[in-house]
Amino acid sequence: MIRAKVAFTISGMNPPLFGLARRQFLGQMTTGLTGVALSRLLARDLVAATARPTHFAPKAKQVLQIFCPGAASHIDLWDYKPLLEKYDGTPLPGGETEVTFQGKNGNLMKSPWAFAPAGQSGKMISTLLPHLAGQVDDMAFIHSMTSRTNTHGPGCINMNTCFAREGFPSAGAWLSYALGSLNENLPTYIAIQDVRGEPPNGKANWGNGFLPAEHQGVTLAAQQPLRNLARPSSIGAAEDKATRAFLERINAEHAAMHPGSDELQARMASYELAARMQLTAPEVCDLSREPQHVHQLYGTDDRNPLKAAYARNCLLSRRLLEKGVRYVSLYCASRASAVDGLLNWDAHKTLKADYDRHAPIFDQPTAALLADLKQRGLLQDTLVIWCTEFGRMPTHQEGTTGRDHNPDAFTTWMMGAGVRGGVSHGATDDFGRRSVQDVTTVYDFYATVLHLLGLDHERLTYYHNGAARRLTDVHGHVIKSILA
């Protein structure tokens, strides 16, 4: 028997229901409950969702993360830099000898797209994103993000786990661990990969790290059903049912002969849950239940197959959130390819061509998803966070019309539950080379996310190999200016 050790730092209360399924806590009690009472409680808990208490009243209950891997350029999408336009083609002051990820850089290069004011707030946003421009009044931009790494794989996992190396739990896994499930019939944490493939560093982005495996993100997408969910085609429904009935029977016999073993009960219950998941998940994933006008809004029938595929995943995200999936990670684009900038936002050589390819895939479906969430009232409980691993240089990469990696400045945004819309936090310098005002880290970002979910990022801990680990490592401050 191997037991995971749970270390929670709790203030002002006795050790804790917190962080444990209730029945496990009960299982630890050494007094007061007889075996009978215990097993009855246990049975009841097994059918109830295992939502767990927060540190304080939460603003949000669920998270939708939209991740554009490849380092989506802040200065071509969100971060308006008039001086970059003015000084286009001149050297970046102080940057002449700068060597970044792929090598030397040329002169400043203005964005190929104009910026224009949008919404009531008049936020300047790239004309490359006409649909998302309609959402800026609900967004809180963080323009002063910084990363510890300039490499995609470590960058992506850094944006998801706060560590630039593998082995740490992603934010979704932490939330699964801290808050549990809102709907036992579906996975708590779902990662939706782009049709073009997995993001840099693949499943480490939604991994459980050292948390128990149950907290890992489960991959599922419109183009890819849950693994092993469906009854194999070679087995008929009646056979499946009879087989499982027989299994239940022999397990019950066995359990009766070995009283006092929670593990046996738990495993029997897991088969019941699996059966319910088999009923629920296909229904939630069946996009044909949506009316035609909704499909049109998202663009699921677009002529561009990549856009249509992403649009379907956007629609799927909404359906999953509606059904109480705690954390949905939605990816738009995939990992680095030998063909720079083709499969994701990594525009090293030909920025214009690359983003003319990626932005239309991203823009309309995402805007439709946000509008739909709002219209259905889901934003009251759902926090939306938009992420990428780092930013891009304001200069062009020597010999190209693209931009190299820039870990010193990038933009993310949040919207929805608990977030003040139409605001911007922090700023980069005149050209977007570095974050200079209210410099923000991924620790601050997730301190804020946890805060909105009712968790103190300094108190959410888990013991592993000699340390009480946190999502935010030993850093992080809540970004107060973007809270509603």
Next chain:
Amino acid sequence: MSLRTHRFLFAVFSVSLVSAWATAAEEVDPAGMAFFEQKIRPVLVEHCYECHSAQAKKLKSNLFLDSRAGWLKGGDGGQSVIIPGDPENSLLIRTIRHLEEDLEMPPKKPKLPDAVIADFITWVKQGAPDPRTATLGEARRADKSWWSLQSIARPAPNKGIDDYVAEKLKEKGLGLNSPADPAALIRRMSYDVIGLPPTYAEVQAFVAAAQKDAEAATRELVDRLLASPHYGERWGRHWLDVTRFGESLGFERNIIIDDLWPFRDYVIQSFNADKPFDRFIIEHLAGDVIAKDNPAIEVASAFLVAGPYDDVLNQDLAAKKNIRAATLDDMITATGGAFLGLSFNCARCHDHKFDPIPTEDYYRLRAAFEGVTHGRRVIASAEERATHAAAVAAPTQRKVQLEREIEALDQVIEARALVELNQFLPIRPKVDPRLTEERFPAVAARYVKFVIRAHTGKPRQQNLGQTRLVEFEIWSAGTKPRNVALARAGAKAAGARSARAEDFADAYGPQLVIDGEYGEQWFVGIPAELTITLPQVETIDRIAFSNAKGGALFKDAAINGSSPCEYAVLVSVDGRDWREVASSAGREAWTPGHGVERFRAAVTTREQAEALAELRRELDQVQAQLKAVPKLREYWVGLHQAVPEPTFVHKGGDPMKPLGSVPPASLAVLDRVTPTYELPVDASEGERRLALARWITRTDNPLTPRVLANRIWHYHFGIGIVDTPSDFGFLGGRPTHPELLDYLATRLLENGWHLKPLHREILLSRTYRQSSAYHTEAARTDKDARLLWRYPLRRLDAEQLRDTMLAVAGKLDRQMGGPGFRLYRFTQNNVSTYFPLDEPGPETYRRAVYHQNARASIVDVLNDFDQPDIAFAAPRRAQTTTPLQALTLLNHRFTLDMAAAFAAQLTGSTAETITTAYARVLQRTPSVIERTAAAELIAQHGLTAFCRALLNSNELMFLQ
């Protein structure tokens, strides 16, 4: 959403552990303590300790800020520098706010940020909670008197395992269970020792023998199991968890490593041979030093490079240094955890917060590994090297000679070709890779062929695959010329390509040259021909081609690869009759070398041609001969280089901020109990590792034998005496049976570091052989049976489960060793992708320990059942129960295949098949109820359905 089973709960109040030892009486404010730990302590450490702590080289003002007592007592002023609750009058606050003249703190440095000062004020207002004191009772961190850092206590004479266990049980009014019934015992022992179920015959034989003489039968069973080669597979797998052994690089590229398996085989063989563990450890750290050219041992030091490794090239200096620091950190962490059970990585940025490990200790370890890098090298015996050298000597010599003769002849020919070239007057400029145009009289064409005969790379280089092209245009004649070759206008491009990207079918393809964008390149393949088909016949008079990424108009556009420089353009209306309309003829040659090639054929005499052909024929033979000599094998065992500079302590773990240097030396954390050593700064690379290895394996190093003894206990009982097997520090668990642990460690040393005698002693103990029967009363006192009033119920782990399914289905391939099998499909472009295998075939039917465990890959069944992803060492596995496990085990192709194979082997009447099936899966006869139910299922849905159910059963999954 899922159901974790059995979890040992303990809460941490701030930094103190609530454990059997902690005094729960302390009234501390956990939030305040957390605030102190997060906001205050790091600042004190960084800005104040240099002058105001026990470690200060020169203590200033006699003020200590490294303990509560220190600031309460105050410095030379004689008054508390902090008045809890009153920041205004606290001297410390006033000095950091720069309100006290000549006492601005920290001195000669910028004022602390306002936010930090605000934190201090908040902290003082809260009453300045500070855990750094001994007066409140329980230690807040370990010092050198910590239990695990003490010498191993000499055990009392005549006491054995059962005595120590019984003693602890008795204190709680408990006792050992009665012995397990023989059938349960043999099943438990088989899984525990060899990882496989016993056969029904073995169970029956053992039950019969145990009825006669339980002691003798058990003894015989233990001996048989320990002698099985499957023992090494089972216990080797445990050790691979501890050593974070993985067979891909991890990180962004996650390239697969195909030649690390010899380390896995080495581990298995060492366990089977019962190699003394001190020797085993030395080989891990310095096998190449003590046994150079002895492959069986040299591969052991692959341990150091078996962890994740970031191989992405980075041009940024700070990033490079950080990556190297992280690479060494993996070796340090792995070594500290596996052998010493301490988390040294916490001391990378500062002195360990909870254990007495100074940051220098971390860098002393780094000094030992400073010369180790990841990579592969030849592993061969001296004899193999000599044989190889002898086999290649003569052909190599002949090869050199032939190449020289060919070159001499070529020089003669080329000299003559050069004369011809010099007489040739180019009438057109050389090609421009950025943009080259050819004009020709207007001609009707539907098909245009571009034949590339040479490229701007080295002349005579046959490999046209270096050639690339960004864009190719065909212009219509007339006053309004159009590029008619655009794909969007309906043109098609065809041609071979020399590179592929599995993730993107069109990558590198010829269609890229007619996309109208100066972006991606066509990687020209062989034959080096581009054929463009226009949507209809057009009258054309010009073509143009460019290899400028970013567009020919940009003067800094990039030319990647080589470009076509000798070519012909052919046109056709029907695709059958071709006519050449343009070529590179008349252009200046790209280089004189390229020019020479134009005339080579013409100036070569027949004799010369024949002589060259003959020489080349012989050269081919010699090269074939050389190729036939088996290569010395290279393996991923790491490279070792002299260490060019001293190892520096990095301030805050930042490699760009070196502080003082440290020599390769023993670790201060054990300097009270284990003799120290210090090597000179210029000690050789191998010496450094060997000295460390010898120090780790000294018999007076208390950690190594204790940690090892605990691991053995941990795997036998599912939980260790210390439940954090790689962490014997302050945050780790405390031993439930400290005396027993020291007894086991002592036995280990007495046995000369051999494991098998210790296994035997444990397996034969009454503690191990007791039943797992549950008692409500005992469970009230000790729910998790940490005191071992029963043998704890255990779920099969991932490997046991998969191996069992193969075994009962009669499909287990018991072949040992060699390259592993894969449960994923692997593709590699710039980075790697692992796709789970949906239909694992018979080549995957070996024991799971032989699975090539790539990092961050999805491996069905194994991952579901908690086989860890090995980014870190996994000294203890999680044990979860989830609906996804149920789905996998019900529906995955592997289950279906195993159920079918199992069913196919069951013959006879239904009653007979049921009997056989129960015997194979559960090693018992079915009850009447089970028989009836099974018969009904079989009658309605067949044997396979019955087998599928049995493979999912709890009785299979759990060990009593």
